[in-house]
Amino acid sequence: MKFSLADKQTEIKFVSFRELTVWCQKGCFYIIDANIDREYPEICGNLNHKYLFAALEENKTLVKAEDIISCLLLNGANRESHLIAIGGGITCDLAGWVAANYMRGCQLSFIPTSLIAMIDAALGGKTALNFQGSKNLIGSFYPASQVLIATDFIKSLSSKMLLAGKAELVKTALLQKGELLPLLRQDNWIEPETLLEIIMNAVNFKMTICTLDPYDKKQRRLLNLGHTFAHVIESALNYQVEHGRAVAIGIAAAANLSFIRNMIDIKRYDNILQLLQDSFPQNYFFVDSREFAVIEKKGQEFFLHDKKAGKTSRVVLFNGINDVIITEAVSWQEILASINTYENKGGFNA
Ligand SMILES: NC(=O)c1ccc[n+]([C@@H]2O[C@H](COP(=O)([O-])OP(=O)(O)OC[C@H]3O[C@@H](n4cnc5c(N)ncnc54)[C@H](O)[C@@H]3O)[C@@H](O)[C@H]2O)c1
Known part of the structure; x- marks a missing residue:
């Protein structure tokens, strides 16, 4: 697949x-997640000019x-x-920023x-660094000229990281309203052939939008559906929660806020929550x-830090029967109330 992003081809x-x-x-020159270097000597073993680092936020x-x-x-x-x-995404964000500069x-x-x-992270050219505790505060647009996807890497992902990836896929499926949702709902979504189809579909969607x-x-x-909430959750919890899980919590919070603002009816609200329930463990x-x-x-x-930087003045919410929209002027009280659902409650804490 070839895509043209601004004046660069990927x-x-x-x-x-x-x-x-x-x-x-x-x-x-290689910038490599040290875990990958250790896990895959057949790929990383003979490379010169390696910079290894711990992939932590x-x-x-x-x-x-x-x-x-x-x-x-x-x-x-x-x-x-x-x-x-x-x-993973940390390595891509960091290496992208260095290559751009x-x-x-x-x-x-x-x-x-x-x-x-x-x-997601390897596509679309967003590079990012965290600054003074705020996530992705520094960055630029610098698309890679090549992205080589070897789905065999998935085999060594922990179940935590696999679920985190699934959360971004669920987000994509909610936005795309296409073939991705039925594929993801299959019990064997993680089987190599189905997974390849899912990844190709998600890649195509992201690149088309970008x-x-x-x-x-x-x-x-x-x-950014779910991401305004996710950034606040990740930063406040000092990155002790994986990005993907924070996005899943953020999608539920977006559904809560959309419902409380009367932007969606109970049927759509239940459908979104049901999808999350079917996709993830209890x-x-x-939170x-x-x-x-x-x-x-x-x-x-x-939240205020991000808002000042213009990052959270817009929140993506669900709207009507099948839509999502960007909403202006969401307050901290609304963000907090939407996250406040706790375990086992399974619904909005109004
Ligand atoms: N630039 C973008 O458009 C964009 C999009 C989405 C996410 N991100 C960023 O990506 C980051 C999250 O990235 P992530 O979830 O891919 O993971 P990560 O880079 O944060 O890595 C998490 C853990 O997974 C391990 N890991 C990675 N690949 C592995 C494999 N094949 N086998 C075993 N372990 C492996 C790493 O060593 C690390 O311990 C966040 O910082 C987020 O902000 C950026």
């Missing part, structure tokens, strides 16, 4: 491990980016150099290893009382 290829090994040549920072830049400089990287990121931009490719990175709106000014903003998409207490105490600061 080629997306589905490849086997064998093809990947041949493609990963010496002479490039606290490392998606200017400090880590500066360290990578120092290493690139020390090893003679120039603006013709090719940077290749191998890892090193000598005003060098060549960038992604080899995404998590489900979230394959269907091609229409590369700089996130119109339709692309709808992809209580996956609710527990301990988590809620922390969000109540610390969340407003991050």
Whole structure:
């Protein structure tokens, strides 16, 4: 698949491990999640110029980016150099930011290893660093020229990470209203053939939206469904909750807020909650009382921080029978009340 994002082309290829090994040549600079380097010696073992790091949110920072830049400089990287990121969303966001800025931009490719990175983070060109506790506060648009997707990486994902990826897929299915939902509802959604179809479908959807709106000014903003809530939850809980689970909680919170604002009726509300219930283990998409207490105490600061930066003045909500819209002027009280559902309640705490 080839997509044109603004003035850059992104080629997306589905490849086997064998093809990947041949493609990963010496002479490039690799930024690799240390877990992947350890888990996949057949791919990462023989590469020169490797920068290994722990894929943690606290490392998606200017400090880590500066360290990578120092290493690139020390090893003679120039603006013709090719940077290749191998890892999940954290690795893609960090490596993307470095590639966009090193000598005003060098060549960038992604080899995404998590489900979230394959269907989302490696696509569409958003690079991001966290700053002073605020998620993705610093970034730019810098699409990779190539994204090589090897779905075999999924085999080593923990069940936690798999569910986190599923949460982004559920978000996509809710927005897309197409073939993805029935595929995801299959018991064998994780079987290689079905999963490949699901990933191809989600990739196509994201790239189509990003091609229409590369700089996130119109339709692309709808992809933020659940994310305003998710950013507050992740930041307040100091990233002790996976991004995907925070998105699942955010989708439930968006349904709550849409219902309380009379934007959707009880039938649509129940359908959304039912989909979440069918897709995830019990209580996956609710915060527990301990988590809620922390969000109540610390969340407003991050919400206001994001709002000041223009990031949370718009929240994606459900609307009518089948629609989603971007809503302006949502208050902290509404965000907090929408998250306040607790485990086992299974509904809005009004
Ligand atoms: N730029 C974007 O458009 C965009 C979109 C979505 C998410 N993101 C960002 O992506 C990040 C979340 O990324 P993520 O959920 O992909 O994971 P991650 O990069 O946060 O990694 C989470 C854990 O999974 C491990 N992991 C990754 N691939 C693995 C594999 N194949 N086998 C075993 N373990 C593996 C990592 O080592 C790490 O321990 C967040 O920071 C989020 O903000 C960015």
